[in-house]
Amino acid sequence: MKYVIVLGDGMSDEPIKELGNQTPISFANTPKLDELSKKSEIGLVSTIPQGMKPGSDTANLSVLGYDPKSYYTGRSPLEALSIGVDMKDTDIAIRCNIVTLSEDDRPYEEKSIIDHSASEISTEEAAVLLEAVKKELSNEIFSYYLGISYRHLLIWDKGQVVELTPPHDILGKVIGQYLPQEELLKEMMIKSYDILVNHPINLARKEKGLHPANSIWFWGAGTKPALSSFEEKTHKKGAMISAVDLLKGIAVGAGMLNIEVEGADGTLETNYEGKAKAAVEVLTKQDYDFVYIHVEAPDEMGHQGSVEKKIKAIEYLDQRVIKIVAENLDALKVDYRMLVLPDHPTPICVRTHTSDPVPYMLYDSTNPQSRNWNYNEKEAKESGNYIAQGHTIIDYLFSK
Structure with a gap:
């Protein structure tokens, strides 16, 4: 079994009036997510521990299984590692x-x-x-x-x-x-x-x-960080694909492989396909168990306050990352579990991060569900599935 996290930084949002009170996730044209969500579990996960600030640092540590209350020493030290x-x-x-x-x-x-x-x-x-x-x-x-x-x-x-x-x-x-x-x-x-x-x-x-x-x-x-080894902690050999120093630094501290993708720059025009193809290759040709694909663009568009560009970033994530990874692994007959989620919301209305729980989608190629839901904030909440401690979601991913 192979394991994939696709993280759309800041992708979650609030209902927006000009979108008919939909969020960018629910409004965006995401055929691959729509297809997979009907075969998946969806729900909400709280990635920011109570009392901590909603940064990409604390949130991504959570998603990777590191409780920020134990491991967080500041954002910049992680970037220094990178x-x-x-x-x-x-x-x-x-x-x-x-x-x-x-x-x-x-x-x-x-x-x-x-x-x-x-x-x-x-x-x-x-x-x-x-x-x-x-x-x-x-x-x-x-x-x-x-x-x-x-x-x-x-x-x-x-x-x-x-x-x-x-x-x-x-x-x-x-x-x-x-x-x-x-x-x-x-x-x-x-x-x-x-x-x-x-x-x-x-x-x-x-x-x-x-x-x-x-x-x-x-x-x-x-101050200087001290993360424990990802492989020793999870018994999974992991790789990171990101354009930003924060995620690369977390990977360095955790002893994960950092994969450099030409043209990956953290912007709306980043090399999505390059990231997707690198993920497939590291899982199928380099004998890694787990890959974390981080895409910065939705967060940047949230900070810019651009509804149109945030929707476009989500659509790019769907068609140029998730679709490529899933279809390539399917074609190669590789069993895999894929977790799709943001690290935190970056709502257009405030142009910064919030601590609200974020929607997750967990797909298992060996155990497809039969559901009638789509991946978005509203339906994730209505599912009744809720993970209160964000740093446990990776154990949930690895549980089968």
Whole structure:
């Protein structure tokens, strides 16, 4: 038996008036999900432990079987694992987004945050901008590391875990009350605006109608992580397919194989087919038991507040990932169990994460059900199936 998790980051949502009070999942044209759901179990799972913030970090740890209350030490340390930073026990890792702030004559504290991803800036352009920041701001205490797209890393030598606000939580808001209380961090953010606002790359981006990447933004501080081995814990040999450093870092910490897919970039135009084909290959040709396919696009479209693009991301997930994986495994006569779910909701109405339970679909090719339901939030709730502790759902996947 082979095992697959297909995770559509932030895919779950609230009913939307212009969709006839449907959610993007229920509105989207998803023929493969519709087909499989009628042969599957559907239900709700709570991936965010009570009292913890609804991040992709805590949620994906849950889905992979790691109770965040025991294993979570912060988001950025997991990303540091992916980037290859060898953290000391005294280091603090901090996520360093490159964001878009309003450009006006008001002081930095009175500016508003326009875009947490600077129009999903390319890694190539971000590298040039981060180098300009590093040249001016790095020293023996603060070290900057390049990640992917807008997602980068700061290591603070002998630092402290401080309260920092995720930029996607305050889109459209004036930033003053959300800036770090730690003066050194706040000062670097202010200086970064002066470094970046008139950078040639940003001038060119504005000419193209793209958001300028005109400031860094710190959040997600944490200490060096220590995850137990996925294989030792589950007795399954696992692989990760993701475009983002957070998931890659979890895989590094858990001793899983990270599979790099050309053109996988965490955007709406990521290489869906490449991810699907890599998943089939690692299960059938490399003797792995389990693969985790993470797709970032629904979450990004939720943060952008784009109903149309979020629906498109879900439809791409259905036709360009789930369909390919299922049909290839069926054609090869491989027995498999497939779990489809989001990590957390990213509702269009708030443009950030919430802690509500998310819908799951569990399909077993050896034991197809006969149901009359579709995979979506409403019908998952009506099923009466509910998993209260998210970190147990992977045991449920592996239970047969």
